[in-house]
Amino acid sequence: MAGNKGSGRPNTINIHPEKKTIIKQIVLGEHGMPGGMSKAAVARRIGLSPETITRYRKDHITEEMVRAILADARIEKVEADTEILNDERMDVARTYESLARRVERLITKAEDNEDDGFALAAMEGLRKVLRDIATMHGKMATDLSVSVTLSESPEWVTLKQIIRDVCDEVPEAREPFLRRMRHHVLSVSQESGDAI
Structure with missing residues (x-):
């Protein structure tokens, strides 16, 4: 079970009623964005040690979660x-x-x-x-509207990771998959520009 590092107890943050808020504050705080807090401030707020927050960040907050939180912010x-x-x-x-x-x-x-x-x-x-x-x-005839690209959506970030995992697991699927993606002019490249 995630968060049970040998002690048999569930992780305090994982069972905390404000888990989503805590994760959001940690991520936004790391990136200096409004609504974020330093790990020490989060620790003080919920009564844990800063080391616990640092460990939780390292062990439980994935890069996909970080991207999704930043995109939403x-x-x-x-x-x-x-x-x-x-x-x-x-x-x-x-x-x-x-x-x-x-x-x-x-x-x-x-x-x-x-x-x-x-x-x-x-x-x-x-x-x-x-x-x-x-x-x-x-x-000013029309209201201003917000346009969100698919590449910023948390679902697309997760889907790209799933595609990468499947292509790693079944290497022979990579070539036909990329050929079809190119045919439809879609991109599943990583932020660095490397294809999956």
């Missing part, structure tokens, strides 16, 4: 930034629309008071505001 950041930009765009749109309503009220008031000169000036102002609104909506 990058995607979360992009999504958060996109949401902020979309909110700011909506604030700008609301401001312009509020301004247009105010100018319309001024025009109505000027017309009610038979102040044609002021009404004409206000109409010119409204025309400029409406032009700005149209320009802004044209430039």
Whole structure:
């Protein structure tokens, strides 16, 4: 059983209710990313020794897990930034629309008071505001969206490892597999650029 290093006890982190959070904090902390913590800080937080955290990192957190956590963190950041930009765009749109309503009220008031000169000036102002609104909506017609490539998904990272393992186990499968991949213009190369 994983985590039972001779003592017969399950690993403390593996049975911890915050296991996923702990692993994420360790990985993000190693890479200096938001949401991460140093191993010592994680150890203090959950009441273990820093050596236990270091051992856990070495023995239980695979490179596939690291890649998946880092990919998710990058995607979360992009999504958060996109949401902020979309909110700011909506604030700008609301401001312009509020301004247009105010100018319309001024025009109505000027017309009610038979102040044609002021009404004409206000109409010119409204025309400029409406032009700005149209320009802004044209430039911001669609919400920003997040695009994620398959190569960043945890499932693809795992699938590539499975393919490598199978090709190592059955070497004669490597050549037909790579031929079919080339035919479909797909890549399962490692980050270093070496084929599987």
